[in-house]
Amino acid sequence: MKHIKRIAPWVAAALIPLALPACKKDHSDGPDGASEKTTITIENVLDSRPLVESGAFQGTGTPALILPGQSAAITFSAAKGEAITFATMYGASNDLFFAPENPGILVYDQDGKPIEGDVSSQVKLWDNGTRVNQAPGAGVVHPGTVENKNISEVSGTDAQGNTYLPASKLVKATLKYNGNSQFTLTLQNTSAGTANETPLSPGVWAISYIAGGNLLNPSPLYVKGMSSANGLTSIAEAGNNMPLKTYVSSITGIFTPLSPVLVVVYNGVEDPLFKVGENDRNEGLKELAQQGNANILAASLKTKSGIKSVYVLPAPNTTVLLPKIGEQAGGNVSREITVTKGDRVAIATMYGFSNDWFFATGSDGIDPFKKGDASTSIALYNNGTAVDQFPGAGVTQFNLAGTPLTESKPIAVVPNPNPFTTLPGIPEMIKVTFK
Known part of the structure; x- marks a missing residue:
């Protein structure tokens, strides 16, 4: 653990x-x-266990992708200082994924007031570091050429020089407070018509316990600057969320x-x-x-x-x-x-x-x-x-x-x-x- x-x-x-x-x-x-x-x-x-809640999300079709214009919702509870994190594949890539910066999206302000509305600015695009990036789009050949690098943020361009809009232009994240410490986070695929149009894969989400102002596991899905682990690669390369879901389930309780x-x-x-x-x-x-x-x-x-x-x-x-x-x-x-x-x-x-x-x-x-x-x-x-x-x-x-x-x-x-x-x-x- x-x-x-x-x-x-x-x-x-x-x-x-x-x-x-x-x-x-x-x-x-x-x-x-x-x-x-x-x-x-x-x-x-x-x-x-360090995680208080975790789960999976996906689209409504078959396969269960979140296509441009579609959305998926995550309903969860949280205490002040707890944050929700998630990971979903940039489908038209070799091994890119969307996720918030660790520890995730905080859902209360300093006064303990629930945060609502657009939190898309906290969504980032990440390179899993396990495949050489081809130009993103329908022409990407999966799985691609193996490489062995650590997870890094993609900000404007990747290591191969391919360009990307900010993640917040491709994924819209919206928080709604339902009352009694319960929230709904809606992730909408807004990439339609952009140079980075892409489906989003089924994903995984998690929330860590907090005690004394410290999260028990502030990085349950990935660690920036470290190699991919615990099933994240299956999401980043193939959109398969089951290995990572199994892992986070094992540390949730x-x-x-x-x-x-x-x-x-x-x-x-x-x-x-x-x-x-x-x-x-x-x-x-x-x-x-x-x-x-x-x-x-x-x-x-x-x-x-x-x-x-x-x-x-x-x-x-x-x-x-x-x-x-x-x-x-x-x-x-x-x-x-x-x-x-x-x-x-x-x-x-x-x-x-x-x-x-x-x-x-x-x-x-x-x-x-x-x-x-x-x-x-x-x-x-x-x-x-x-x-x-x-x-x-x-x-x-x-x-x-x-x-x-x-x-x-x-x-x-x-x-x-x-x-x-x-x-x-x-x-x-x-x-x-x-x-």
């Missing part, structure tokens, strides 16, 4: 808004008999930290955190679910009967529990707790790149005397206090520098698949064990 290993230091710094001090309240032996010590460990076991984990030991009462079907109790769960701030709920719980111990567990060094990043293991926290027969344990932690999703135990909590993996007792819940957006691509998500939009709905399990994406299974994201 390219570009992933380098991000850990600044991802941790980026998520400081989730950092919270630990708090606890310990009691001596309960009424059910002698106490016992056990250690609870919570791990972020998500095998993360879920990336999220977990907030400092709330751990509660209780006895003789129902789940002290929440109840499915009821609205948030306004005791601090909302702040945990929206911001990763468990302090308010921890303080509230310490005043309630039946609550024996309360802890907030931040990960060492990073505070948040980062997912697996390349070869780097995900974050984990552990705590030795004292329990007696009849005690239950509840936990809660924010799905960091969401509006108000949180992982938590169910209504019956966990029996701390059952050693081993207790991950099947965990589910992902929607707190119902903030309008949902694509996880990791929402402009109002707190940990992406946004302000959540208020709503009031009952707490519910997050469906999977959900309207935005398909998540891994719970045990593939969070692991809870007792020993």
Whole structure:
């Protein structure tokens, strides 16, 4: 997974808004008999991906070219600082392709306002460097003579002296904001009647996650000045987008930290955190679910009967529990707790790149005397206090520098698949064990 290993230091710094001090309240032996010590460990076991979304686009005919006068549309979600990139072949060439300069076309301005309208000036023409360029047009013989050069921008003329209009005169790119962090980018072939009339091939698009103002993969399709890789050559030489689509699909998926984990030991009462079907109790769960701030709920719980111990567990060094990043293991926290027969344990932690999703135990909590993996007792819940957006691509998500939009709905399990994406299974994201 390219570009992933380098991000850990600044991802941790980026998520400081989730950092919270630990708090606890310990009691001596309960009424059910002698106490016992056990250690609870919570791990972020998500095998993360750097791209939040990707896909393919094409024309409507057979073959699926985008002919002069025709267009193709890409609908996607994005957070502030995220950009959309794409690649499509200049069909009447040996190995030229259209794409924005990396990292792509930004879709929000500095104030977080969606950008709309003509963004064609950001479309560039590139030479893949794998075939000698013939004069562009219907007479080009494919595939042509092999060469071994790096990717370079074609600005006016190529290395062989062939001339080209600016890419913005051949491809019109238009952004439309659909609301709730969703956009549509329309690519129209405007080359008709020009000296560079050409079809556009089926293409590939991608959007990288952002954390702390840095994109996890700022160049997912190509790198200027480097050799073509990962299937781009198939687009640039033959208009075949499947190899590159397969590659970007393999690095598209879920990336999220977990907030400092709330751990509660209780006895003789129902789940002290929440109840499915009821609205948030306004005791601090909302702040945990929206911001990763468990302090308010921890303080509230310490005043309630039946609550024996309360802890907030931040990960060492990073505070948040980062997912697996390349070869780097995900974050984990552990705590030795004292329990007696009849005690239950509840936990809660924010799905960091969401509006108000949180992982938590169910209504019956966990029996701390059952050693081993207790991950099947965990589910992902929607707190119902903030309008949902694509996880990791929402402009109002707190940990992406946004302000959540208020709503009031009952707490519910997050469906999977959900309207935005398909998540891994719970045990593939969070692991809870007792020993």
